Amino acid sequence: MxxxxxxxxxxxxxxxxxxxxxxxxxxxxxxxxxxxxxxxxxxxxxxxxxxxxxxxxxxxxxxxxxxxxxxxxxxxxxxxxxxxxxxxxxxxxxxxxxxxxxxxxxxxxxxxxxxxxxxxxxxxxxxxxGKLGPEPIDDSLTLKEFRARLANRTAPVKAVLLDQRRFAGLGNIYVDEALYEARIRPDTPARKVSPAATKRLFASSRSVLERGIENRGASFKDYVDGQGEKGSQHMHVQVFRRTGKPCYRCGSTIQRTVVGGRATHFCPRCQPKARVKAAPVG
Ligand SMILES: [Zn+2]
Structure with a gap:
């Protein structure tokens, strides 16, 4: 899409x-x-x-x-x-x-x-x-506002990023890529994403979109540009639809799961599960 x-x-x-x-x-x-x-x-x-x-x-x-x-x-x-x-x-x-x-x-x-x-x-x-959220490539979107739009959400961070009322323009391809680049497991509840990881995600959600534009879009299947030509971004993806292939960063096998009803691709080593605080003993 x-x-x-x-x-x-x-x-x-x-x-x-x-x-x-x-x-x-x-x-x-x-x-x-x-x-x-x-x-x-x-x-x-x-x-x-x-x-x-x-x-x-x-x-x-x-x-x-x-x-x-x-x-x-x-x-x-x-x-x-x-x-x-x-x-x-x-x-x-x-x-x-x-x-x-x-x-x-x-x-x-x-x-x-x-x-x-x-x-x-x-x-x-x-x-x-009127109802659309800000775009990650918009210069006026600050880290503070980005953080506020993720805060207190119990939904998986991927689902929050896909919600066009929170952030406009991101879809399944670029969300998987942005979460990989920020080293965040897609099913992590948004409010559990650490401040440091949120900062990385703020940067990566912008950079993946900018690279997609530079490469004239991703033509996994149907997309063509205004002249009917395919883009080349699909040849540069790190995780999207790379299930079973080695991670370019660490060599682990890219896995596929479903988050928020959408096919989701991630590296189990580069995107570790968020640490859960141990329950107090006694
Ligand atoms: Zn990896």
Whole structure:
């Protein structure tokens, strides 16, 4: 599933191509029912056609197209959504479900194997992202606030990091990588993570996302960038989907478990169980 680095790569690819372009047509395969959440295609078309895209932003995993009437067209790729730039006469993408036509002979093509992706029109950005937590790559996120967002949580630290209301943009891949880098066992209750480990996690949750962006995202399966090309971050992961392979740091066998309902990968030696205080004797 695309996470912050993948969505940011698409944003950076598409913004210089799409900003300033006017939308001239919108087509949606009527079988793609989740895409518009049941809203009629005619309504979306009436709202988009004739509008100019002024900028493309991103918050968490949401891609946000600002329109010249002040509204914002919001795309979420969910599991297998793809948004690619193609000449209008190019052949259809595999699993193509929708097309946004632009005034210069190019399209934004929407392909989605699993059909969980969403397109929504909002009056303002705040409507979309008001509930999202800060992003680990945001310079304004301090260690103090990072700590506060983990504190007093009995849930596994991995589950807290995945909760988009606490931290936006992290998903299964980058959380496993960040916890490995910080040497924290993913199932450790968040409130049991030591101050020193929290500081390491603050740094690693940022660095794994930054590296993911540098490598243009991770293409384990479906993700492609705004030109339809794969990223390379999947070739640089330390633990994610490396079950049974040796840890690059210590040689131990990477293990797989389930935390918060999600497949989880860790090194049993580099990420030891949190020490539990011995019960008082007598
Ligand atoms: Zn190790």
């Amino acid at each position: 695309p996470e912050l680095p993948e969505v940011e790569t698409i944003r950076r690819d598409l913004e210089p191509l799409v900003a300033g372009r006017r939308i001239t047509g919108v087509e949606v395969d009527p079988a793609t029912i989740h895409l518009l959440a049941g809203a009629p295609i005619e309504t979306l078309r009436a709202n988009l056609v004739g509008r100019t895209v002024t900028a493309i932003g991103r918050r968490g995993k949401y891609l946000m197209f600002s329109l010249d009437d002040g509204r914002v067209f919001v795309v979420h790729l969910r599991m297998t959504g793809r948004l690619v730039w193609r000449p209008h006469d190019a052949p259809a993408e595999q699993f193509q479900r929708a097309v946004i036509e632009l005034d210069n002979g190019y399209d934004l093509r929407w392909a989605d194997l699993r059909k969980f992706g969403t397109w929504r029109l909002h009056e303002s950005v705040a409507e979309v992202v």
